[in-house]
Amino acid sequence: MNGILGPGILLAQFIRDEPPYHELKSLARWAAGLGYKGLQIPSWDRHVFDLATAATSQAYCDDYRAGLADHGLCVTELNAALQGQVLALHPAYEQMFDAFYPAGLKGAALTKWADERLREVIAASAKLGAKTIPAFSGGFAWQMAYPWPQRPAGIIDEAFAELARRWTPLFDAAADVGLSFAYELHPGNDLYDGATFEMFLDRVGGHPAARINYDPSHFVLQQLDYLDFIARYGDRIAAFHVKDAEFRPDGRTGVYGGYQPWTKRAGRFRSPGDGQVDFVRVFTMLTEAGFRGWAVLEWECCVKSPEQGAREGAPFINKHLIDATTVAFDDFAGAKTDAARNRSLLGLG
Numbered sequence: 001m002n003g004i005l006g007p008g009i010l011l012a013q014f015i016r017d018e019p020p021y022h023e024l025k026s027l028a029r030w031a032a033g034l035g036y037k038g039l040q041i042p043s044w045d046r047h048v049f050d051l052a053t054a055a056t057s058q059a060y061c062d063d064y065r066a067g068l069a070d071h072g073l074c075v076t077e078l079n080a081a082l083q084g085q086v087l088a089l090h091p092a093y094e095q096m097f098d099a100f101y102p103a104g105l106k107g108a109a110l111t112k113w114a115d116e117r118l119r120e121v122i123a124a125s126a127k128l129g130a131k132t133i134p135a136f137s138g139g140f141a142w143q144m145a146y147p148w149p150q151r152p153a154g155i156i157d158e159a160f161a162e163l164a165r166r167w168t169p170l171f172d173a174a175a176d177v178g179l180s181f182a183y184e185l186h187p188g189n190d191l192y193d194g195a196t197f198e199m200f201l202d203r204v205g206g207h208p209a210a211r212i213n214y215d216p217s218h219f220v221l222q223q224l225d226y227l228d229f230i231a232r233y234g235d236r237i238a239a240f241h242v243k244d245a246e247f248r249p250d251g252r253t254g255v256y257g258g259y260q261p262w263t264k265r266a267g268r269f270r271s272p273g274d275g276q277v278d279f280v281r282v283f284t285m286l287t288e289a290g291f292r293g294w295a296v297l298e299w300e301c302c303v304k305s306p307e308q309g310a311r312e313g314a315p316f317i318n319k320h321l322i323d324a325t326t327v328a329f330d331d332f333a334g335a336k337t338d339a340a341r342n343r344s345l346l347g348l349g
Contacts, residue, residue: 002324003287004240006295007317008038008076013299014306015047024048028071035314038076039068040134040296043121044083044100051117054124061127075128076294077239080121080135081184087114088138088163088190111166114138118170126177132238132293133174134182134213137200139163139190156199163190164203171209182213182239193224194232201236211238214286215298216277217245221267223255227281234289241298242317244275262302269300271309272316283320295321 009031020026027048031039041049053060068074082100089097094106105113118135125133141159144151167181174180183191191197197212204210214237219226230237249266252258257265272279283295297313299306328334343349 001321002292002326003322004283004291004295005038005076005293006321007036007242007314008040008294008296009034009036009310009313010040010042010079010241010296010298011048012042012045012079014310015042015045022047025067028068028073031310032071032073034311035318036297037072038074038294038296040076040294041078042082043078043080043124044117049078051120051124054127055120056123058127061124065128075130076296077130077132077134077182078121078125078128080118080133080181082136083114083117083121084135084181084183085138085189087111087118088140088166089114090140090143092143115166115170119173122170122174122177122179125179131178132180132182132211132213134184134239134241136186137163137167137183137189137191139188141190142188142192145187145192159190160199160203163200167210168204168207171204171207175207175209180209180211180238182211182237184213184215184218184241186215186218187222192218193222194229197233197236210236212236213239213241214291215241215243216282217241217243217269217275217300220245220247220276221255221269223247226277227285230282230285230289234286234291237286237289237291239293240286240291240295242272242279242295242313243298243300244270244272244277244279246270246275268302271299271301271304272297272313274301274304279316279320283322287322287324 011027014021016022020030043049043051065075085097086101089110101110101113121133139159140162141156171181185192185197191200201210212233216226219229245267247267253260253266255267257267262268295317297317299309299313301309
């Protein structure tokens, strides 16, 4: 098939301390039974993956792949969202994100820990045969997304310069083994839309390992044109999360959400097909842009159960996969031609 691969599923939202969601073998059996072909693995979760061992042991990675193959599955990618978030973390957020890293780490020690974990993800991804690492960028300026109080001159430049300084050595390490990082452009990080990705890309010199994990749901919630985004940045899209959302503002709440819980916000994540994303166009445009990676369900919905969301996700993705044509539909009406005939048809004989 010449097209997007799938369906895949990110396991992060389904892992729980109860069968079949508590360990890899039963999760693999469950996912395969629902029709999934690939698993995106949350690299930080020891329920399903031992990152430190995978980074140093080809045997562990070979056994891991073989175990999934027994269920007709493969690893689509290792997800490194949490480690990326911690790599560039404003001190004001350290306590709120403390579940993501070992207790007691702060400042430079915390940055060093995240850098080491991301290098382990690079090494493990290479051993597993993956090509892309979905991640968050982290950042220092998200709290300044709204320009009040007025931002001091140069402060955003400084934030992005530091973000580039932390990520560039990781891009180099990834590129050395044929990998790239694909950022999920996500609120709470300094990279959250096309403009911020461009600013960052400028500061890393257009590094080829700086790519995008396309997730239209975050763009719906920002009221950003998620289809025009593909047209603009399709050559940088290296991963794809199939996630839906809806935006229904009223006289009470809008884009900012009014500090309301997910069920009461104007912008809400929904199961694929239940929101406002035009996935027919999304899959079409990604296929036309040359994206040939995995379509991975990232299930988040404030209405539907995870069990139903996972059950419906595989057939939904399958329905949208496109086997890209290599012929024109009107080839039957074509005729052999040459330069002389073309000139004759133009009246230039």
